Amino acid sequence: MDEDEPSVKHAAEGSALGFLYQSFYALRTLVTLTTDDAAVGVERLDDVELKADGQTLIYQLKHSISTKPPAITLKSRPIWRTMKVWIDALPTLTLAETKLHLVAVGAIPVNSPLVVLTDDNADRADLVAAMTAEAERVLEARAAATKAGKPLPYSDRVDGCRAFVTLAETERLNLLRRAVIRPNSPTVAEIEKEIAQHFHLVLPEYRAAVAKRLVEWWDRQIVYSLSGNRDRVITRAELQSQIMAIVADLEQDKLVPDFLTVVPPDNYQPDGMLARQIALVKGKSFDLKRAIRQEWQAREQRGRWATDNPAMKTKISDYDQVLREEWSYLHEEMVEACVEFEAERKCASGLELLRWTHNEAPNKLPPIAQGWSAPYYVRGSYQVLAINLKVGWHPEYETMLGEDE
Template sequence: MTANSNFSATDSALGYLYQVRSALLSSLKRLAKDEVFAVYLETLDDVVFEQDGSAPELLQLKHHCNHAANLTDASSDLWKSFRVWMEGRANGSIPEDARLYLITTSSIGREASASYLMLENRNETEALKKLQATATTSTNQTNEPAYRLFRGLSPDAQIALVSSITILPNAPNISDISEALRVEARLVVRRNHLESFLTRLEGWWYKRVLGQLSTPDTPPILSNEIESSVDDLREQFKDEALPVDEDILGAEVDSTFYDNSVFVQQVRLTGIGEQRILFAIRDYYRAFQQRSRWVREDLILIGDLDKYERRLREEWELQFARVADEIGDDATEQVKREVAQRIYNWMEDSNYPIRSQVRERCITRGSFHILADGLKVGWHPEFMNRLQQVLEPQGIS
């Protein structure tokens, strides 16, 4: 693959990513205005918004890393968009009353035709004159199919097309759009949670968009879906809550990686079945990964985790002491295993949320396994002596 094709692939990927992120940004702006809408990607246009009782809005998005690039009268970005819209109108896929938007990161040259089609200081008559002149005199072969379509329109059709077009220059590029998204989210969560909130919102959005793009006849993304996702995420960033992420909950865990872990050996001492050992491994993974992410994103302090683990250990100490009192010093191994399973069952059924609104019980169970991995808790009445015999040859004590 040549360097040029690499750049081409990168530009194409950035363009698609830009479409997706821009659609999210536009959706959040519309939600802030209490609009009710449906959004489609890659259907009639790059992005399409529909509202009941209103003409659909079709967005063509053009991304350039260089803001300085000008949208001139013969710009390929301009005429490619015109061609899409003219062909769509001709074959009936684009309604005659559709509002057509060209959103570009480029600037517009002074007195260029596009400068007369912006939201302010519109002059459709002057824009039409310049477009007609360009379509007649330009020698740009790339644009010739669009020029030919434009020249073939009746005067009334040309007027109707131009009047339906709005050009929005100097749009934020793929990098700048991050700040624009932060602006929209600032009233949703605390400033120090913005990045974590947006990471999860964009993750949901990409997954939803992928579902729409990859499955024919998938319904559009509705504004109430987006609003619901925003509301759900906002709840997870309140003081009494923490986000529990779907990518962690849904991850496939390689159990063989944990076969020799201390917490797995702790579980095996109880004599429970292999299926529950796999559940233990899954809970350990989920709790470890989620807690690590919370710490990395400054959503929880190490001191808060220490307090939580102290609480879990105190609850375990009480349960463990009760069982020890029941069996005495002369219990058989069978009895010891039975009480180990009782303690383990108690742990599996425990519900000590790290914060009151964190409802995923795998965090509690997995945190117990993290403590068990450090020999701070155990299930078998003699877990410390039994495991030390196994671990001392490995240099662990």
């Protein structure tokens, strides 16, 4: 194993969780607001941008995957990187109408000058002086290293230090007057539970499920936003509408198509039997591609239902019997018709049956529950059954694939 691999993996995990933290914190922020016209965007002016009550709130988020997150001090890299981001954004902001938030999971030492940033009304003059002194110390250390021909220190914070001292003293003070630090903030693993605690009008037994489904919906909206497939901002009205829809579904015990717009992860590898079943009837590449996607969607959906409600296991099993029975009528008819057929004709008949599960079965068979209309469940469940040899496409699939096992 490469010696650098653990640290690289750690960095990748940190980056991924850092982005998730942006998304989750944006949702948490919008959930906690009571302003009807509030709207939030991710990765716009800053990690999170919120508009409410005629103000723009800018959030710079600093997440940590450490069990004991590092303290926030004047020497912390996040402080100076945040200063750089905010100072660069100043030309696009009306500072008097903007609040700048640094959100961190770490704590601030009680004797740190940064403590004043936890209080909107505390005087910032001493903090300006302390930050100016620290920034000048960093720049002087680099100048001394340059003169001595030594490696330059503080490369991780120099840009923020230089930007800060470049501002006039009054500009520094005005910047920090609009700045707030939120230390000891919930981690990415804690936010979903905290979001659930804000659903005061939702019955207690539904809160965790509402939060879980809301986070999944929110993640999709963030992806659509960043990819240009929806507006860049998500409004509180949208959020409220989605919460109401989720609660209504839960109260009616309605099955929700959780994976309708979700695709398998890039590294997903289906059971090899799925491909062998399709190869046996000489299916095309598109037959295999869509079968893999639908099988993953159905498998994930079945697992979700069974986890959320163990009683669903019986419903899933009973519906599998419905699918097998409908398939059996067509398969038995095909077997009889193919007795005298050559191998090529048998494959063609089997391919027709495979495509029936995709093109016709979802529309002709009764849904698993009233109101269910997502076709992927029927299509994918047939693939799940095919993997287990409970159904098949070739007239002689049991004999031919049973020999492979």
